[in-house]
Ligand code: C2E
């Protein structure tokens with residue numbers, strides 16, 4: 001070590017050493033950055049970066065050596081033999097290029113370090129080749145221990161350098177790698193120079209054909225210039241690379257990977273800008289939702305669904321004209337925007353979209369087609385902000401879904417308010433069971449002949465925290481559409497049976513069951529569980545179903561109805577007379593009760609037809625030995641009519657409004673007294 005220090009302190013001119021170290025540092029940074037870049041790009045770019053890294057690295061090693069040599073001024077006549085001097089430059093470039101090439105190859109893990117070792121030993125190769133060209137009037141000898149150390153140290157630091165740059169995960173490890181290479185080159189040179197022993201010997205002649213210090217200096221300056229140039233190029237390349245990367249990530253973040261369309265994030269950026277730019281012109285915000293897309297996914301798999309999306313959106317993408325914007329919000333939801341002056345321009349665009357989605361798609365194993373429901377809201381007519389406009393476009397889209405396939409609807413405040421309310425109901429219902437805002441009321445059902453209480457129909461009530469009291473006629477259809485009816489219906493059954501179990505036998509409880517709820521394959525099983533849990537006798541429970549239950553899938557429905565009957569639970573046909581195929585559904589299953597819809601009672605005396613329907617149903621019930629219950633009995637006229645036709649049972653405001661559970665329980669225990677019943681029950 002002392003020799004090395006000694007060599008540095010006494011035998012070198014500091015200005016040259018400083019310049020050598022500066023160019024060494026610059027060159028190392030440049031070559032390592034090129035190396036790092038090479039690792040992250042492919043093919044032609046990769047090769048270019050490796051070549052540049054090799055050239056920069058080799059030239060750095062070489063200039064460092066010769067700059068330091070220029071400062072190493074032995075007091076003897078000397079010169080530099082051109083062949084060896086240039087050969088050493090060639091070696092330096094070749095080894096570092098090979099080293100970087102190997103270190104940047106991702107074929108084998110250890111290649112990173114192997115490349116580093118090659119670069120490190122390359123420093124020694126360059127050094128000793130260069131020294132071979134250093135001719136002095138004297139003899140040059142080396143201390144072998146120092147030589148060996150310098151080679152090993154160079155190799156080790158070269159290995160550390162590539163290792164840190166290639167494997168380091170932090171910015172700091174990059175600097176450690178660069179530092180290691182700087183240290184490797186510096187260490188190698190000064191250790192090796194410390195190992196040199198020059199014994200002046202005037203007998204040794206220095207040939208005249210050698211390069212002098214000044215010629216070498218010019219060469220060194222030239223090569224240094226090249227390193228600096230490469231450094232500048234690297235820097236520019238990196239800047240460009242960063243910009244490319246930023247642009248690339250921005251593109252990724254703003255586009256849907258499947259279809260390449262702008263995504264939700266892009267819409268969030270784009271829409272406000274377009275509204276601002278619209279100025280005086282109108283802007284159509286178009287909401288698009290596919291029909292039957294879920295079916296394709298479910299039946300043919302997601303690959304088929306993806307292929308359909310790709311094909312259909314490609315058609316739209318190529319058809320877009322100036323000003324039109326089309327984006328995918330996710331799943332099968334899309335949004336489009338178009339500035340316009342006449343409505344038919346928008347309709348043409350909507351038709352183009354609709355067309356693209358409904359044209360069949362040829363896929364490996366068949367043809368698939370979807371259709372789009374399209375809703376259009378207009379800025380500024382339908383709203384002046386993005387949220388309002390997209391919501392209204394959605395509302396119009398929902399309406400279009402109901403009206404027809406593959407068509408579009410313009411937002412219409414009157415028609416779509418309905419849809420909006422349904423949306424609010426759906427949101428509120430989601431938490432209704434959990435937050436306890438549902439409750440049941442119980443409406444008495446009486447026998448007409450004896451005017452006695454037979455039981456109650458359970459009717460659902462919902463007091464929403466946001467919407468207040470909501471009628472079941474409004475929220476039950478929403479619950480059915482969203483599937484929430486299953487959970488809600490289960491809760492109703494449980495509550496109703498629990499309440500009825502508190503009433504004296506044989507008072508019964510009638511519970512409305514929605515088709516969706518009934519069609520669940522385990523419905524009968526669940527019913528049995530509820531009866532067991534509440535302790536209610538099966539014969540005291542009656543399920544009310546409407547005709548629609550039997551229309552969609554009669555086979556499955558009848559199967560479940562039979563399971564229910566097998567439990568001992570009765571089944572009533574609700575709202576009879578309002579459906580389509582009343583008689584045939586009535587014959588298809590042995591119902592335990594027919595409930596004549598209240599619309600007929602309502603029309604009684606005003607419409608001759610209503611009168612005959614009621615008469616007919618009562619007659620039919622008698623013939624089939626099925627009790628008939630008339631719903632919606634509100635006045636004595638109606639009651640008298642029913643009594644006269646020997647209608648079995650009745651339910652209506654005349655006999656009692658739906659009661660809260662406490663009142664119903666009291667009534668269940670006291671029963672009806674003929675003269676008292678009516679006034680007491682009208683709440
Ligand atoms: P629904 O099954 O026909 O129930 C009878 C409806 O007629 C009840 O309306 C009741 O309050 C009303 N009503 C009873 N007597 C009279 C009367 O004398 N005059 C008039 N004008 N109306 C009378 P509500 O409670 O609003 O229920 C409406 C519908 O909501 C029910 O019709 C039923 O289809 C459905 N629903 C109610 N609760 C449930 C439930 O727990 N589950 C299911 N799936 N549907 C239910």
Ligand code: CA
Pocket residue numbers: 457512544574
């Ligand atoms: Ca009912």
Ligand code: CA
Pocket residue numbers: 574575595597598631
């Ligand atoms: Ca009814």
